[in-house]
Amino acid sequence: MDNMSLPRPGCCKWAEGDAGNYTFPCSNRVEAGVSYCDEHSAIVYIPPEERRRSRSGSVPMTFRRAA
Numbered sequence: 001m002d003n004m005s006l007p008r009p010g011c012c013k014w015a016e017g018d019a020g021n022y023t024f025p026c027s028n029r030v031e032a033g034v035s036y037c038d039e040h041s042a043i044v045y046i047p048p049e050e051r052r053r054s055r056s057g058s059v060p061m062t063f064r065r066a067a
């Protein structure tokens with residue numbers, strides 16, 4: 001079965017996996033023109049501010065001010 005390798009029309013297009021090897025494990029129904037279910041759209045459409053904050057966990061040392 002190769003059904004998992006393509007997004008299904010009318011279903012959430014949430015993808016998991018590495019580049020070129022995606023699966024679409026979410027089968028929640030979505031309305032026409034909508035890509036993701038509520039649950040996943042909340043993850044996908046993270047405000048830029050949130051995204052920046054989540055990336056700051058690995059801020060390189062060069063960001064530290066030289067005193």
Ligand SMILES: [Zn+2]
Pocket residue numbers: 012013014026027028036037038039040
């Ligand atoms: Zn989903």
